[in-house]
Amino acid sequence: MFFFKSIPLGLLVLCLLHHSAIGASPLYHFCFSPENYTADSPYGANLNSLFNLLYTKVPPTGFGLGSTGQAKNKVNGLALCRGDVSRKDCNTCVVDASKELRERCPYRKGAIIWYDHCLLKYSDVSFFGQIDSRNRFYMWNVQEVENGTLFNEKVKELLSGLSNKASEANQKLYATGEVQLDTLTTLYGIAQCTRDLSGVDCKKCLDSAISELPNCCDAKRGGRVVGGSCNVGYELYPIVNT
The missing domain is CATH 3.30.430.20 (Gnk2 domain, C-X8-C-X2-C motif)
Structure with a gap:
C-alpha cells in the first residue's frame, strides 16, 4: 500500500512501505x-x-x-x-x-x-544540460531507526561523499558506497546524474537532493529523492547489483 500526496511544481511525495513494492512497475511519472x-x-x-x-x-x-x-x-x-x-x-x-x-x-x-x-x-522544449528541479518525488521506508540524529548524520556524510565522487572525473556521473554503522548494520548509498549535465551541475543537483532528505526521510530506514536530472538514495540493505 502506498500513500500519495501531490504538492506544487510537479513535486510528488511517495511513501514506500517496503522494497518488494518496487518491481517492474514504474515508480512514478509526470x-x-x-x-x-x-x-x-x-x-x-x-x-x-x-x-x-x-x-x-x-x-x-x-x-x-x-x-x-x-x-x-x-x-x-x-x-x-x-x-x-x-x-x-x-x-x-x-x-x-x-x-x-x-x-x-x-x-x-x-x-x-x-x-x-x-x-x-x-x-518539445530543449532541456539538455539544464538541471530539472521541477519533476521530483520522494520515497521512504515507514520504519524508523532508534538513534535518528546520529543516523541522519551518517546518511548525509555518506551521500555527500558520493555526490563528490559522482561529479568528479566520473564519466558515468554515478557512485555507490557503504559505511559500517555497527557490527551488524551497514548503510548503503547511491548517487547518479543524467550525463547531459556538467560535473559542476551534477554536484549542484545531488547536493540539492541531499538537502531535501530531512523533509521526507528524517530517521527513516531508507529514503530517496528522485528527479529528472539526478537522484540519491540510501538503504540498510544492498541497493545495486554487485
Missing part, C-alpha cells in the same frame, strides 16, 4: 507539458523516431539523448539506466518506459517516467 499533439501528426511520428533512436543509443553505455524533427515538431529526449544495470535490462526498461508513457500521457508533448532501473524523458 505528464508535465500542457501542450498536446494529435494522432498521426508530425510530432507523433517524430516521437516514435526518438524512442527508436533511444532504444539503440542507451543500452550500450546506459545513457543516451537525441532530437528528431524540426521547429514546432521537434522532440527532445533522453534515457538513463542505473549505473549497475546490465545492457539487456537497460534495453528492457527503456522499451517498457516508452510504452508506458504512451499509455499514461497520451498525446502530451512532454512527459517523464521513472523505474527502478531507468528513467525516460521527452519534451
